[in-house]
Amino acid sequence: AQKITQTQPGMFVQEKEAVTLDCTYDTSDQSYGLFWYKQPSSGEMIFLIYQGSYDEQNATEGRYSLNFQKARKSANLVISASQLGDSAMYFCAMREGPLGASYGKLTFGQGTILTVHP
């Protein structure tokens, strides 16, 4: 069974500073994918970044980077230069199996509420 753990219910950061949101996972699969989604108060889930278990380099997408430590089973999201619009709920999620071969259903963590202060 898969499990995603986000241990930070809430995080605060000053505008323009960097913040790390923690995510650990548990799986017996060798091939899997890790995702981060952002959910503003309006409710839509916005895809941010993806890391495959066999990807050797950490994923980056603009101000988002994923600190992937496979041996520790962690996939932390780093947001650089925080903006007020980054205030939202952030979810870490995992997909079992390779991206192109599995059904792709996601298992989500409980989320971390990020508040960016001016």
Add this chain to the structure above:
Amino acid sequence: DTGVSQDPRHKITKRGQNVTFRCDPISEHNRLYWYRQTLGQGPEFLTYFQNEAQLEKSRLLSDRFSAERPKGSFSTLEIQRTEQGDSAMYLCASSPHDQPQHFGDGTRLSIL
């Protein structure tokens, strides 16, 4: 590029009534997923369609729940004889064969 569209955005109904939600995926996406999200929790997988075939259903999807995707385009999720515990946000997502899922804005269901 229009995103995933869900209708209605909000639904308020009395316990025991039936409700139906609709999801229109991004047009070229052959995979469609339904998730349920309760307050303060992450979304939980309900069911998955590849084109018109429903290939997986979660144990969360009781007999009162049914989902369809006729012709592999839009999908509907019906809940019969609604209960208080059905109150949640119902999220639809779609993806092409090998890309991350894109979510709709969700349908928030409130049971009186």
